[in-house]
Amino acid sequence: MSGKAKPHQGKLLVLTPGLGAVATTFIAGVEAVRNGNGDPIGSLSQMQTIRIGPRSENNAPAIKDFADLAPLSDLCFAGWDVVGDDAYTAAKRAGVLESSMLEPMADFLHSIVPMKAAFDRTYVKRLEGTNVKPTKNKYELAQELRQDIRDKIKETGAARAVMVWCGSTEIYLQPTAVHQTIETFEAGLKANDEGISPSQLYAYAAIQEGIPYANGAPNLSADFPALEQLALQKGVPLAGKVFKTGQTFMKTVLAPAFKARMLGIRGWFSTNILGNRDGEILDDPDSFKAKEVTKSGALDCILQPELYPKLYGNLYHKVRINYYPPRGDDKEGWDNIDITGWLGYPMQVKVDFLCRDSVLAAPIVLDLALFLDLAGRAGLSGIQEWLSFYFKSPHVEVGHVQEHDLFIQHMRLKNRLRVLGGAEPITHLAEGIED
Numbered sequence: 001m002s003g004k005a006k007p008h009q010g011k012l013l014v015l016t017p018g019l020g021a022v023a024t025t026f027i028a029g030v031e032a033v034r035n036g037n038g039d040p041i042g043s044l045s046q047m048q049t050i051r052i053g054p055r056s057e058n059n060a061p062a063i064k065d066f067a068d069l070a071p072l073s074d075l076c077f078a079g080w081d082v083v084g085d086d087a088y089t090a091a092k093r094a095g096v097l098e099s100s101m102l103e104p105m106a107d108f109l110h111s112i113v114p115m116k117a118a119f120d121r122t123y124v125k126r127l128e129g130t131n132v133k134p135t136k137n138k139y140e141l142a143q144e145l146r147q148d149i150r151d152k153i154k155e156t157g158a159a160r161a162v163m164v165w166c167g168s169t170e171i172y173l174q175p176t177a178v179h180q181t182i183e184t185f186e187a188g189l190k191a192n193d194e195g196i197s198p199s200q201l202y203a204y205a206a207i208q209e210g211i212p213y214a215n216g217a218p219n220l221s222a223d224f225p226a227l228e229q230l231a232l233q234k235g236v237p238l239a240g241k242v243f244k245t246g247q248t249f250m251k252t253v254l255a256p257a258f259k260a261r262m263l264g265i266r267g268w269f270s271t272n273i274l275g276n277r278d279g280e281i282l283d284d285p286d287s288f289k290a291k292e293v294t295k296s297g298a299l300d301c302i303l304q305p306e307l308y309p310k311l312y313g314n315l316y317h318k319v320r321i322n323y324y325p326p327r328g329d330d331k332e333g334w335d336n337i338d339i340t341g342w343l344g345y346p347m348q349v350k351v352d353f354l355c356r357d358s359v360l361a362a363p364i365v366l367d368l369a370l371f372l373d374l375a376g377r378a379g380l381s382g383i384q385e386w387l388s389f390y391f392k393s394p395h396v397e398v399g400h401v402q403e404h405d406l407f408i409q410h411m412r413l414k415n416r417l418r419v420l421g422g423a424e425p426i427t428h429l430a431e432g433i434e435d
């Protein structure tokens, strides 16, 4: 079911499992914007307009007004982390935002203290911490997370909540029999099934509490039949997975351009260096495997080598991520692209993106929180494919093909917003000023 969204009323609690670099950059960023100390650059929900009707009508309201999004002043925050540092200490440690930005809001950040995490080192090997719930069976842990959610909603006086996984990348897992139905999953929780990782416990807890859930990391979290069914049953929107920030963002811009011009591609070599905690965790081959799989799918989906074997049939695609501490959160991503033109003549394109990982990810967390809240108020449930724009490996229904092309994703996102706001989608079918 979907229609015009119910109006927002009261506070919106944004829950983040993981209070590390991305989550603290997001929270501190929202507070900086609220205090007039920065602009929400990179956020469509805050900065972008949306054209309604033909161009000749010149009607382009801000998305946030047109779609009736919750205002930033209504947001409040809570999270869980394996490390007990409050948001101020965690933001300082992450080293993304400068002290001059953090100091004026120190009291606000100190007040956000992570709840004890549901954590197991089997799933994130290079992480240790003491702010962890005592080991119990997974079902009991999930019930404790549900209680945490209810307690935080009460404590903050929030009217609604959303959850965005900003925790570390867990090891690569594939769905097994336990992930197939709600019943097998709940039996698996009680039996401590090893296929159920902590991020799945958070996703399950959120859905059970009727709270929209998005996964910002590459690991299996809510993208399997049991939780998809539960989300439909509980009327909860879901989205995932892996924030599309640096190199894959570039890839999903450039690949559609080469394809649109029917230029061939023989090889695409992508390598990254980064030195934050995320990089350290990805240095573990099992966590890297989860990331590698999600990073590799985009090119095949965009280029369709089966349709264009002469252009993309022999493409050699390689992705490397290397942990390099001196760079901290300032990632560098190189791409070397070997392309071919007229009569097969070779050319090269080089991209060197010196990005700031969490600066790119923070506005994505904000947009996802606001759009998922909107989806919930509009009665949308289950997988929200229109949010593919934000993800490296979009979570789609079984039988649907992932869409990776950033521009198609963008058009789809805006058309969904038009419909949610009660307007007609724009198809670009008419010619001239009326299209």
Ligand SMILES: NC(=O)c1ccc[n+]([C@@H]2O[C@H](COP(=O)([O-])OP(=O)(O)OC[C@H]3O[C@@H](n4cnc5c(N)ncnc54)[C@H](O)[C@@H]3O)[C@@H](O)[C@H]2O)c1
Pocket: 017, 018, 019, 020, 021, 022, 023, 080, 081, 082, 083, 094, 117, 118, 119, 120, 124, 127, 129, 165, 166, 167, 168, 169, 170, 198, 199, 216, 217, 218, 242, 243, 244, 245, 246, 276, 277, 278, 357, 358, 360, 361
């Ligand atoms: N920054 C980006 O551009 C980007 C892009 C795509 C995906 N991601 C993903 O977003 C996630 C967060 O990235 P980050 O840079 O903030 O990493 P980070 O290491 O700074 O923060 C992750 C936090 O999660 C905590 N954590 C791990 N397991 C937990 C659990 N079970 N419960 C509660 N907390 C837990 C860790 O203690 C850590 O503080 C990572 O999975 C990363 O791969 C980031």
